[in-house]
Amino acid sequence: MHYRELDTPALFVDLDILGRNLDTMARYCEKHTLGLRPHTKTHKMLEVARMQLAHGAIGLTVAKVGEAEVMSASGATEILIAYPVFGEKKSERLARLAGERKILVSIDSEVTARGLSKVLSHQGVSLGVLVEVDVGVGRCGLPPGPKAVALAREIDRLPGLEFRGLMTFFGNVWGSLEEREKALGEVTSQLEQACEAFRREKIPLEIVSGGSTPSAPLTHGVKDLTEIRPGTYVFNDMNTYHQGSCRLDDCAARVVATVVSTAVPGQVILDAGSKTLTSDPLGAGPATGHGLVVEAPHSQLFKLNEEHGYLRLSPEDPAFKVGDTVTVIPNHVCPCVNLHDEVFTVRNEEVVGSWQVAARGKVR
Numbered sequence: 004m005h006y007r008e009l010d011t012p013a014l015f016v017d018l019d020i021l022g023r024n025l026d027t028m029a030r031y032c033e034k035h036t037l038g039l040r041p042h043t044k045t046h047k048m049l050e051v052a053r054m055q056l057a058h059g060a061i062g063l064t065v066a067k068v069g070e071a072e073v074m075s076a077s078g079a080t081e082i083l084i085a086y087p088v089f090g091e092k093k094s095e096r097l098a099r100l101a102g103e104r105k106i107l108v109s110i111d112s113e114v115t116a117r118g119l120s121k122v123l124s125h126q127g128v129s130l131g132v133l134v135e136v137d138v139g140v141g142r143c144g145l146p147p148g149p150k151a152v153a154l155a156r157e158i159d160r161l162p163g164l165e166f167r168g169l170m171t172f173f174g175n176v177w178g179s180l181e182e183r184e185k186a187l188g189e190v191t192s193q194l195e196q197a198c199e200a201f202r203r204e205k206i207p208l209e210i211v212s213g214g215s216t217p218s219a220p221l222t223h224g225v226k227d228l229t230e231i232r233p234g235t236y237v238f239n240d241m242n243t244y245h246q247g248s249c250r251l252d253d254c255a256a257r258v259v260a261t262v263v264s265t266a267v268p269g270q271v272i273l274d275a276g277s278k279t280l281t282s283d284p285l286g287a288g289p290a291t292g293h294g295l296v297v298e299a300p301h302s303q304l305f306k307l308n309e310e311h312g313y314l315r316l317s318p319e320d321p322a323f324k325v326g327d328t329v330t331v332i333p334n335h336v337c338p339c340v341n342l343h344d345e346v347f348t349v350r351n352e353e354v355v356g357s358w359q360v361a362a363r364g365k366v367r
């Protein structure tokens with residue numbers, strides 16, 4: 004069956020593009036002896052996680068305990084929860100998981116460390132811990148310097164916890180190549196300061212984990228980094244495209260939608276609204292809109308209701324009639340995938356199967 008014959012709206016993944024994206028990142032990491040611990044928040048699918056492991060990933064990254072529970076079935080030897088896990092209920096689930104496989108968490112406070120230690124030591128299991136340092140995002144993470152060192156010392160004093168290194172996110176490395184290179188320069192110097200503080204105290208850092216998709220091709224210049232955690236690179240989206248960090252041909256995940264109304268002159272309505280595409284605006288580049296309609300690149304998907312996508316037609320693009328299908332590349336693919344129960348797999352435009360989005364909605 005051709006992908007246009009799918010019941011719409013439907014999210015599909017082009018397996019050849021996915022394979023290429025996995026290959027490119029694996030080769031880059033191999034060439035620069037960087038560990039690859041991909042963030043699975045983008046795809047949330049066991050099948051893709053297994054492909055990443057087959058492409059040399061040293062482990063996986065997740066944001067939530069629920070995602071780690073799902074990804075545990077992937078066979079990954081070690082899963083990093085790159086998010087401060089706080090609270091007794093979550094700690095108990097973490098303790099159960101840590102009894103089955105190697106788990107790492109990143110934290111930035113003593114109160115979180117003590118909460119985890121209390122539950123884990125009571126259950127007789129232990130956990131690797133990374134201290135999160137902030138190199139410019141301003142989200143979580145301690146500043147490079149003595150506070151991060153003090154937290155590492157406290158972690159090592161607490162039963163059930165083992166300090167293993169640092170975690171940081173390069174989310175501020177964003178924009179054109181020039182902007183990304185400039186931001187990465189600042190990130191590199193911040194991270195160097197963070198690592199230097201540990202060297203001065205003779206505290207070894209087994210892991211220094213950083214990265215993101217827009218920064219990925221530039222990270223070999225970042226001193227001290229042992230691994231990167233790109234997520235979006237598997238599928239790419241209009242955000243990575245508008246930063247010039249991928250081509251349109253590298254966008255593997257697309258939504259096929261049907262024109263359901265042409266009643267208003269100059270526009271058509273697609274059956275893909277915010278419940279299919281998310282209403283995430285473009286975070287990069289001068290362009291606007293809610294995704295690229297591949298068959299009408301000059302037209303603009305200017306507005307979304309829950310189930311309606313408003314496409315303002317450009318005279319440069321073909322006219323559409325009710326029943327026509329179009330293909331949309333989403334602005335931000337990670338939350339888009341999270342809206343779908345299943346994703347269809349496509350090769351040479353033919354549907355060859357489907358995958359469950361097993362970790363969708365696992366927000367706890």
Ligand SMILES: Cc1ncc(COP(=O)(O)O)c(C=O)c1O
Binds near residue numbers: 217233235
């Ligand atoms: C902590 C952390 N690591 C890695 C990533 C992956 O970044 P990207 O999706 O740009 O590859 C994210 C994305 O939000 C993140 O929050």
